[in-house]
Amino acid sequence: MKDFKLDVAFIDRTEEMALLRNYLENRPNSILFLYGPKSSGKTTLMYHLFAQMEQERGYDINFLNLREILLTSYNDFIDAFFKSAEHDNGIRTGTRRQYSLFGLFKLDAFTERMLRKKQEDPFLVMKREFQRLQKKDIQPVVIIDEFHKLDGLYMPDRQKRLIVELMNFFVAMTKESHLCHVIIASSDAFFIEQVYVDSKLRKTSKFMKLDYLExxxxxxxxxxxxxxxxxxxxxxxxxxxxxxxxxxxxxxxxxxxxxxxxxxHSLDEILARIKREKVAMIADWVDYEDMEERRALLSRFVEENPIDRRKLTGMRNLLGQAVRDNILYYDPVEGEYGIQGRSLEWGIRGYFDEV
Ligand SMILES: Nc1ncnc2c1ncn2[C@@H]1O[C@H](COP(=O)(O)OP(=O)(O)OP(=O)(O)O)[C@@H](O)[C@H]1O
Ligand SMILES: [Mg+2]
Incomplete structure (x- = not known):
């Protein structure tokens, strides 16, 4: 292994790891949604959990990071979730498996062909797999990162949204049949909000926020x-x-x-450059036809951060834009908007100092 001048390490997330483990050590009863601001460490935390649990007996952990996968059709979903040994060119995930997979579920080539020909129901295939594992006293766990990327895909009959069907399926697998743990992560605040405002999903889900390091x-x-x-x-x-x-x-x-x-470089130079870059980023973001509104919005965050969403009525479109552009962060569970990270706070303050 090459020796780097700077290596990466996993910095303490004791509390969060304990919460995740507690979820996994109880009988499945809800979907767990992991959310939090951009780059707070959601994916890293889940990889860490995955690596840790993989060493333990009694669990079958299936981790899927959809960010790495091109998803444009139903078949891409089938590819991502189901792959037979014949197609196996992914990460090896331990020796417990007959076929180790990059996709979530191991299949025999026949089932895979049937799925591909749409003669087999993917949800039934998954359920059968969970039941098979449970019979062997193995607890299945499904972890999906960047789940919102499935939005925009449809079931083969084109009538139903895949993401909705999948979520209903996971509700059935957790709350109703207690078959499988499901952890879903997303960096898309609006996706989390959709789940959160849907009363049926909200009641059958848990929400865990992962913020920046303490x-x-x-x-x-x-x-x-x-x-x-x-x-x-x-x-x-x-x-x-x-x-x-x-x-x-x-x-x-x-x-x-x-x-x-x-x-x-010296630390002073580096930190000064970061602040300059953030000021430029804010100036860039503000520079649109609706400049005055953008400025007025950001100026409120100089005084108060985060802000309760009820104090920001009538600006939903602009707020949405700011969140999509990673200027603001939205927490649907707390019901508040905040600046996306401390360095950007410097950018906003610096911008108003300059103008
Ligand atoms: N606990 C940690 N210890 C050390 N480094 C970390 C930790 N958590 C995150 N990082 C680093 O921070 C960066 C961002 O982390 P990560 O991609 O996991 O965030 P994320 O919340 O999944 O981001 P996104 O919102 O884009 O999905 C990575 O380079 C990762 O190495
Ligand atoms: Mg991530």
Whole structure:
């Protein structure tokens, strides 16, 4: 394995891991939705859970990250969820399986052909698989990342939305038959909102928010980058860590980017550049025909962050745009809008200082 100057590490998520494990250690009774701001670490957390659980007996963990997959048709869905050994060119997921799969469910070639010819119901195939595992005293777990990517796909008869059918199926598998655990993650706040406002789904689901890292975890991490990231060329003092926290908060991705740049630049230069970039990003976003509204909206966040959505009535379209453009973040469960990360707070404040 190559030795990197800066390696990646998994920084403490004890609380969140414990919540996920608690969900898995009880009989399936609800779908668990994992949501949170952009790049907060949802995918990383699930990979970590997956890796940890895979070592344990008694579970059959099926992890599918839809971000990696091109999904334009029903057949793409079949490919992603079901693959037979013949097509196996994906990640090996342990020796327990007869066929190890990149897709979710292992199938014999016959069933796969039937699915492809649409002569087999994919939901029944999944249910049979869950039942088979349960008979063997193995608890099936389905983890799907970027679930909202299934939106826009239809069942073969073109009448029904696949994502709706799948969600109903998962409700039946959890709340009704208690057959299988289902964890769904999405970085699309509007998808989570759709689920949350649908009373039937809301009542049969749990919602878990994953926010950026806590201050103490960032401090524990950055105080020992030698241990966590195998960095040998420099170390960070308390004051420097404070400056990093002050600029990007607990955004692991931005922290990595700073650590990488520190091999070539001073911390002051790096942090000043980040702030300049964010100001430019805000100036760019504001520069539209509806500039005045955009400015008025952002100026409210200088005073208050996050803001309860009931205080922001009459701006739904613009708010939606801001969320899609990753300027604002929307939490449908808390019912509030906030700035997408601490560095962007600097961008917004800096923008208003300049104009
Ligand atoms: N607990 C952690 N420890 C160390 N690094 C982390 C941790 N969580 C996330 N990261 C880093 O932060 C970056 C973003 O993480 P990740 O892609 O998991 O976020 P996400 O919430 O899934 O993002 P998206 O909203 O785009 O789906 C990654 O580069 C990852 O390595
Ligand atoms: Mg992700």
């Amino acid at each position: 201050k103490e975890d960032v401090f524990a991490w950055l105080s020992d980058i030698r241990k966590y990231n195998k960095v040998r060329e420099y170390a960070l003092g308390r004051e420097e860590i404070e400056l990093i926290w002050d600029t990007v908060g607990g955004s692991a991705w931005e922290i990595y980017s700073i650590l990488e740049d520190l091999f070539r």
